[in-house]
Amino acid sequence: MSYIAKPSAHHPALPKNALGLTRRDYEGTMSTLCAGCGHDSITAALIEACFEMDLPAHRIAKVSGIGCSSKAPTYFLSRSHGFNSVHGRMPSITTGAAMANRDLVYIGVSGDGDTASIGLGQFCHAIRRRLNMTYIVMNNGCYGLTKGQFSATNDKTSPSKKGEANPFEAIDLCQLAIQLGAGFVARSFSGDKDQLIPLIKAAISYKGFAFLDVVSPCVTFNNHPASTKSFDYVRAHNMASENRLDYVEPKEEIIVDYAEGSSAAIALHDGSRLVLHKLDAGHDPRDADGAIMVIRHNDKQGRVATGLLYIDESQQDMHDVLASTEQPLNQVPMAQLCPGAGALAAINQRLR
């Protein structure tokens, strides 16, 4: 139904957030992805998260590469500027954009091909730079737009729709991100809205590099019974219950007291908190080594460890490292940037 333009009119009684905006105000154009695509569920979760967080959409910049996933930013936040760049290079575009204006919220949307293959280098270095952004990979284990080739995140045990075996090891982006020093690493499933929305909110609130790997089945090419990235497989093997969580707005009180040892509240930079439940059954997400073990242990059992895997609440972001001025660089007046003829005369003098 991609040829149908979304009507702009909506029911007058739609609930409004603190900015007086409805969910519709956070939507984008009609999706052109296949009906049932996991990516559309992530899009819906993004819309819900931004709506509930009362984010002014124009203060968000959406950035993507190339592929089905990278088209998704068209389908949410039509009031935000977007940049659909070149294949695998979203991190560099976002780096430059974030250098130019540190005050915006940067949401990068990428896919497993865009990130784990052509863009693996840029992904790694964006993490090293501690870019203050939310980096979402819509991970379906295959190349959709070119009709279903394996991607680098496809499990070795997971054959193609036609039954062709995958000869190569999968790249686990969460393990890689933790190892490279990402401050916030989570995995979720497009079919688990209850888990995904709080994770998106927390990722956006996190100051630093927040990575969110969302398993998002490709209904057309990788949703067959033998696939480890199908809806049925992930539902059956999702370890989300090990580590349930709530995102608590800065303005909200934590009203429920959790039994000691079974929960923990993680403070984020903007005053919001992420409350983890059943902590004793999961792991301490402040422990990077433990996080990698949890991922690997579950993987060995054929299970997908989801939830907040790792967080470093004290991480500095790129601007801290660069010692940039508080004012966004794109707003510093020219008078402060151009030293003028007097300073140049002194420089010329030194060059004589």
Added chain:
Amino acid sequence: MSDINDFVVKFATVNGSGSASANTIFAKTLFRMGLAVSPKNIFPSNIQGLPTWYEVRVSELGYIARRDGIDLMVAMNPQTFKEDLAEIVPGGWLLYDSTLPRVWPREDVNVLGIPIAQLCAQKWSDPRQRQLFKNMVYVGALTAFFDMDVEVLQGAVGDQLKGKEKLVAANMEAVNLGRDFAKQNFACPLPIRVRPAQCSKGKIMVSGNEAAGLGAIYAGATVCAWYPITPSTSLAEAFEKYARRLRVNKAGKRLYGIVQAEDELAAIGVAIGGGWNGARAFTATSGPGISLMSEFLGLAYFAEVPVVLFNIQRGGPSTGMPTRTQQSDIISCAYASHGDTKQVLLFPANPSECFSMGAAAFDLAERLQTPVIVMSDLDIGMNEWVTEPLAWDDRHVHDRGKVLDAAALDGFKDVKGRDWGRYLDVDGDAIPYRTLPGTHPNKGAFFTRGTSHDENARYTEDGRIHARILDRIRRKFDTAASLVPKPELIIRDKNAKLGIVYFGANAPAVLEALDLLERDGIKINALRIKAFPFTAEIAAFCENHDSLFVVEQNRDAQMRSLLMTEIDVPGGKLIRTLNYDGMPMTAAFVRGAVLKELRPAKAAAE
């Protein structure tokens, strides 16, 4: 042979031996004595142990092009003795370390043997000092041979060793060691020598990369991303050096951001991201980096994002000659990226223009909403040139182009009463209005994309719209032609039907060749291209001359092709005048090429 203020001295040394700083002091001293000097560093792609050369031409007439024929060779590197000896003109001089005396197999060369290693060994006990001061000993000897002003030299040593004042005295001891030995053992000064002059009065000595980095500071650039590659590295480093000096506020916070990217793809990506978000952003690279950046350059071209790229050209193809100069990226930059693309190019001819054009590139990029590539090269970028002081007019208003703020968006209607659309040609100059993220709560947002789009930035697969947008972007190139720097014209004879077309680092060679040819009785006009797209003046010059020597440093006559393709100059009248051995162009080469065409007998006889 007797030439006051007119000779070439060449230093043949081993890289990593500390010779570079001694050689720089030598050149700087001559410059401060008022002479036009043109030092050329001919260095290997290596850190230590391979041959390296440093040529300094001194010219009473102010010529600063490289000149073949070495009058005095400082032969400090046994690896290259044979070829270094061969380069000396008959009657010239050879200075060498005679600690181990040798017989030089040329009768027509005056040998100046100085036991440099022995002198140093007697003076210093530290092996490192013994090694390093050898360089200052030969510089000292040269002060005697050339009758150089030692006080001026001491000033240059002091500047070179700023912050290490203790070393100045030791260096001067080495200088005196060489100077005294020369005076005691040879007739000093030599017939080739210097005397104070006025040639470099009011000028500065600076490399193009340093000037370009400073140009980016003056342009107000705040985002710099780069990946190390010779010969562009020193440009980003210069930007950082000056930014630390000029762009840190009282709280110690930086009014700039620099990222050393993981590769050239990321470097241009960061710059484009910065340009998209309203910062003045740039990167600097060379040949291989241009190839890697091509995809992104197409995106910035088609999505109309301002960005500045400094291309410090080197010898290609492939890795080519990383430490030699060339002008061989003309075509690959003019049409960088797949599909129909045309990029705006600027051709600075010296470091002063690296500064002014480097700054102007940002105005052009934002005005035109497109990449602007500053086509420097290794010769301009890494060698120190005697050049005009860098100039800045405080009345200059940086042209930030067509960017709408919230108020402008609220009031925006085009002549047809239409609302704002990202790619609408409202003013007839083919340049649309852009908006920056974060500007307005519900207006001005759009999706920047490399896929085909309509005037409202919406995805389209409608071929008619695609062609319409491509046509508008092409028309933008006409606007560009009205904004870029106009060529420099040299008319020596109004009726002359012969001309030279040149650009960039070839300027000194061509200007000198014009004088030489005039002495041969040939008056010839010349035009220096400063930018692509070509302006009307370039077309008129080509129209008004029957034959044009197109002087360039590449094999395939790339500028000639561009003239033929872009402004339909008939190929028959464009004479390929090409040098691509990686060495800076000489006047003798240009003159020879012209003579070969006009007076083949004379050319052959020479």
